[in-house]
């Protein structure tokens with residue numbers, strides 16, 4: 083990985099607090115095209131909160147976001163989408179009463195003549211992408227509340243990858259998946275990476291991080307402990323950073 | 335396409351014939367339940383009349399025609415209340431807003447517009463009705479703005495509105511009743527002249543049947559094009575016959591209710607006709623307010639199920655956070671939903687005041703409860719995310735049937751309130767039981 087030139091995304095000096103708790107405390111991270119950056123840290127370290135400042139769910143108290151070197155104003159999820167940022171939220175953010183296709187296209191529905199929803203076309207597209215991501219998925223005509231945790235997660239993943247994202251945020255995308263489905267998501271990440279997407283991957287499984295990520299950023303209590311090139315460190319180095327906040331010499 | 339049975343087809347074989355029939359026709363059991371309850375109420379009141387008054391008066395063309403007209407006002411508002419409740423809000427102000435709009439329209443058409451356009455000008459009813467709907471929409475939008483952008487709960491905003499607009503209606507004319515209204519305007523409320531007659535009703539029926547055919551077979555073609563599962567052919571024919579049969583049957587019914595003698599005589603005199611010996615049979619046919627309700631029902635159904643707006647309403651109801659994260663401007667949506675509710679309240683106000691041919695400041699009192707009850711009885715879940723327009727209209731019909739039936743058998747107002755309140759609580763309880771079972 084030759085991280086030269088302008089990064090795809092730069093989060094500079096981001097801070098946000100909730101009622102006195104500094105959830106994210108002056109954190110700076112960047113992401114290059116074709117790169118997977120892992121975000122690690124203990125529960126409550128501030129990983130989800132940090133990426134929500136990029137996805138438009140939260141507005142940072144201070145700090146800036148740069149996309150392709152240009153300062154970006156992201157005030158809401160619509161703004162983030164206009165920068166081709168797609169997000170798989172830890173909570174999945176699905177409308178439980180709608181079916182898979184309605185969720186996949188929520189906010190970006192396919193419409194036919196007269197501006198009426200083209201549900202048939204949306205379902206057909208959903209069948210196509212789900213066929214690629216999770217061939218065992220057949221429950222197209224039921225509300226997603228009737229799906230298993232893993233099936234719901236597949237829908238959330240499909241939604242994020244369907245719309246030709248340039249920047250993909252995945253907050254524990256495989257938390258509910260079985261081993262086979264997890265393997266498929268790993269392959270998907272590698273494929274998307276080849277296509278030149280930049281991916282932020284929040285993940286607790288060190289193994290997966292070592293396999294999939296180019297760099298890893300470790301957070302602790304809202305602060306960034308350090309960033310490492312995954313190829314230059316061992317599992318234990320990263321674990322040490324996560325648990326003790328101990329920075330190995332290779333970290334920066 | 336593969337030839338091996340899909341899992342759902344395999345499962346079908348284990349179903350009972352009734353369940354298989356319902357699955358094939360995609361008729362949901364809760365619709366059946368509502369229709370069953372409605373028939374029970376109708377037959378019950380009729381038999382009560384037969385048993386204790388010598389003759390049943392409920393299942394007569396006259397009563398059912400009146401029932402249809404009385405349902406219109408509540409039904410129109412109930413379709414909007416569905417969207418409000420689906421998004422986890424409530425609107426307690428509709429009755430008062432209806433009263434306020436009616437009063438404003440009364441003043442406009444009786445005291446202001448005749449001077450502008452000249453007495454009897456057709457512009458009067460048009461401008462009045464448009465102004466009433468615009469006024470309702472503005473009030474609704476204002477409520478929505480307070481709720482969405484100022485963060486005041488809908489319950490409080492519209493509870494305040496309930497008091498404010500009722501008081502404002504009083505102040506508009508210092509409590510006077512404005513009557514009569516413009517004669518063309520009052521046709522919007524029904525009555526012999528405010529109905530479309532036998533021929534007009536058959537035209538309406540044919541259009542409705544054509545629409546049913548188009549929906550069933552057009553929808554089938556669209557599903558076939560994408561290779562999705564189709565209903566069996568017999569189910570399509572069954573639904574077509576059922577739908578068209580209902581339309582034609584109802585049309586026969588409204589055409590079986592003749593104008594009263596006095597009106598016939600008046601009409602004959604005005605048109606230089608002589609009334610023959612046995613009297614003249616002039617059908618009422620569909621009343622204009624009922625046609626308005628049907629139109630609203632169709633438009634609102636299309637809006638709720640076929641447009642982005644409707645999709646967002648349900649998404650917000652299912653998971654407001656997810657809707658926001660999907661890029662839906664949920665605040666602006668809230669304003670639009672309440673504005674739509676206000677618009678429908680304005681329209682309902684046209685119908686209600688036209689029917690009375692007067693504007694009183696008490697018009698619409700307690701309507702909010704009937705409207706909410708109609709939506710809830712029709713299957714709209716107060717937890718949000720679930721509800722149908724047709725359900726709310728059937729719910730309105732249920733509420734109105736109860737009310738009408740109790741008046742027919744001579745229950746006084748106190749008893750009526752007790753029954754309506756009990757039915758509402760019972761309906762919600764049954765709904766909860768039903769949802770637990772089908773989960």
Ligand SMILES: Nc1ncnc2c1ncn2[C@@H]1O[C@H](COP(=O)(O)OP(=O)(O)OP(=O)(O)O)[C@@H](O)[C@H]1O
Nearest residue numbers: 100103105123124125126127128129130131132172
């Ligand atoms: N909306 C909120 N309101 C108040 N506090 C919040 C909110 N969101 C997050 N926090 C707090 O901010 C801190 C960081 O939370 P965050 O969800 O970012 O953690 P995380 O690193 O994603 O943890 P996990 O691995 O459990 O997902 C926590 O202390 C949490 O309680």
Ligand SMILES: [Mg+2]
Nearest residue numbers: 129130131172
């Ligand atoms: Mg998290």
